[in-house]
Amino acid sequence: PRLKGDVMAVWRDIARNGGYRFSAYYNIGRDGEIMKRHPEWNRIKANGKPYDRMLCYHSGVAEAYLWPMIEEIMDRYEPDGFWFDGSCFTVNVCYCGKCRSRFHREQGLDAPERPEDEGWAEYKEMQRQIYREFIRRTTDRIKQRDPDCLVAVNWAYSLMMPEEPYRRIDYLTGDRGNSVAVLSQEAHWYDSASKPFDLMTTIFLRNASGLAPKPAEQIQQEMAIIIANGGRYFAWDNPTSTSGLSQERHEFLADAVAPFLRARQKWCLQSERVPDVSLLYSAASHYAVGNESTRVFPPGNYMRPVTEVLCRAHLNYEMISDHRLRALDIRSPLLIVANPELIDSQNAQALRRYVAGEGTVLITGKGLKFEGLAELVGLELLSDPVGSEDWTVKIDDRSFGFRNQLHRTRPAGAGVLLSAKDKQGRQYPLFTEYRVGKSRALCALLPLFAQPEKQGEVPGAVLSYVLQKSMPPEERLVVTDAPETVEVVLRQRNKYYFLHLVNRAPGKRDSARSQWSQPYQRITDIPTAPRCHVSIKSPSKPVAVRLEPQGVNLDSWAYKNGRIEADVPEFQIHQILVMRTATEGAK
Structure with a gap:
């Protein structure tokens, strides 16, 4: 009610004029308003009561509402992509009439209501299949209208849905808010799939006066884990009540986020993991x-x-x-x-x-x-x-x-x-x-x-x-005496090895409020990672060994018995050892 004018058009024009891609956010699973108007589209519990803001993709909501909305967005705003939210993690077993009927038709059984009931595993698998069909049909409809329009579905094909991604999905994505402890595992999984990926964390914490930027070292630790494991970092900020931007937080993006990423971009993108x-x-x-x-x-x-x-x-x-x-x-x-x-x-x-x-x-x-x-x-x-x-x-x-x-x-x-x-x-x-x-x-x-x-x-x-x-x-390809709080990732691109060292030391952690049930953590005083020795298996002696993003040659290294032996100076959050070899491949 506080919005004046066509906000989508405003942001589309700003993106176009600035030479940026314009991607549309659409929550396709948690539309509370439409559920009030059409309760028949909601997921239903076994007791007949609705789940809180969870759409059933077998109810007809896609045909009658979601797909027409997507087509309207494409026709009016011509987005370069869609980032769909609210679906994968809201898919609970549904007992609406259409879901019950499909199960009876396919299995000849009544819908089971408890894990010990006959057909429980099959009923859950049917629900997964309904979701797969919805994602594929949604993606196909978009690609039919605009083959170049990028499609990503938040948390689809993630650790909670560890399946082969649909071939027409363009990239994988997930929003982790303020959970640094799980970022590495999520990044490893996405990196092992056949698609590019990004992971999102908030650039803010909530305090008594509202939203304030995270400590720089906290967000840099989050970014380092993601980009060291082959991903792109997605910064999450909430707009103001009138769809505006916070000057304080966007200055923080310019001062603490963008320089950290840009300095490392050359050494992270288009590389492949070399696993032990x-x-x-x-x-x-x-x-x-x-x-x-x-x-x-x-x-x-x-x-x-x-x-x-x-x-x-x-x-x-x-x-x-x-x-x-x-x-x-x-x-x-x-x-x-x-x-x-x-x-x-x-x-x-x-x-x-x-x-x-x-x-x-x-x-x-x-x-x-x-x-x-x-x-x-x-x-x-x-x-x-x-x-x-x-x-x-x-x-x-x-x-x-x-x-x-x-x-x-x-x-x-x-x-x-x-x-x-x-x-x-x-x-x-x-x-x-x-x-x-x-x-x-x-x-x-x-x-x-x-x-x-x-x-x-x-x-x-x-x-x-x-x-x-x-x-x-x-x-092993990599051996080091670094502390166990340092994550070690070896990647390669053509004749280059990239050894990422990420300081995951816990630092000082204080609870901060969030808009969700679990509290956020404010992380400060991350101790410096000490000097360490690394030994990297290499098919040939490197032509050069450099520290990035500092852009300086590392002098304290040698090539012995098929391994690069190097001493890495202490570092704060993320250090990259770049080794250029005479031959391609790291086996």
Whole structure:
């Protein structure tokens, strides 16, 4: 009601006159006003009550409202792209008449209302399929009218929907607000897909007087994580009540955000990760983990313990989707299958083909109980865990006690690298290796990377031992003595290596208010990352080694035994070591 004139036209003209792309924001899932007028378009709970502001894409809302609105925007404003919000994370199981009827038609069952009801998994899969169809049809309609119009859907094909992106989606995107802890995992996943991506964080925090810029070091830490992992940074600011801009916050963009990004742009864009390890992130397992939730695309938080361990160990990892696994598109020497909730027959077959092709795999936790995988790792499964038990393991003449769930097995070709004793003194394999030719199948019989409060304890010595044996330091592409709070990312473009060092030290953290239920954090006093040594595997001696964005040659380096040995000075947030080699490729 406070808007005067055609705001879309105003911003379109400003963008055109300034030589910028004009992209339209459209929330296609949380239109509260239209839901009041047309309650039949809302998602309905099993009890017959509506969800709060969640559209059902099988209700007819797309045909009657969303698509005509998109066409009107295209005709009147000719946007260069659409950024669609409010859909993927609002898709809960819907019990409207149309959803119930489709399920009965396809499955011959009434719509299940609880996870224990017959057809629950199938009902959730139907809801996922409805969403996939909506995204594809929406994208196709836009491309039919304007093939060059860019389409992105917030959080579609993200960790909550770990599927192969629809081919006509132009880029992947997600808004994380103020959650620096999860940015790295999200960036790794998007970087492993076949599309460009960006991640968005707010440039503001909320205080007693309204919105104020974040501390510069906080937003620079967020930006560094995103761009080091191959993404573009998307700055999130809220307009004023009259669709204007905050001068204070946009001066902050000019002073703290743009210079940081522009100084690093040359060394980040169009590069590819060179991973030390690959981590399977399966849609089948992900959806099985979230099976009891009404959310059709549940959060991907359960993998964070794994990714955090790999980051702290300075193991530069890629994430592998079902699609890439089945295509055997694995670009590192080691594939990790971490405590999967489900391995379907196609993935089990792909794992067997991968190992048969001289691959190395590390399977942990529940992975052993699925189709043929005990045979793959050379073990005979005696019994599944019945719960957490007390165990003792000895490493280098030191005993470690722990409480966890352990599969009881006996070797059927595998060698036992570590054993564990139960309270009765009975000994069982804890960590094994099965070699056939050049292939290696490693197995940790406990949920090695799982959250302790959910699965049990894992002694640090066991974790270190498994990682050392699975990927020995001398075989890694990057080895460093940097603190575990420094994230290490190796990327390449043609004859260039780019080693990114990102200081993820927590600094001082204070709670700040937000417009959502969870509080924001204000991060200050991030300590300087100390001087460190890095060792990078390289096929040839570099022509030059430089520190960027400073633009200075690094003098303290040498090339020995096929590795670049360099001392990196202390740095504040993000340091890039740029190495130009005489030959292309980093293998």
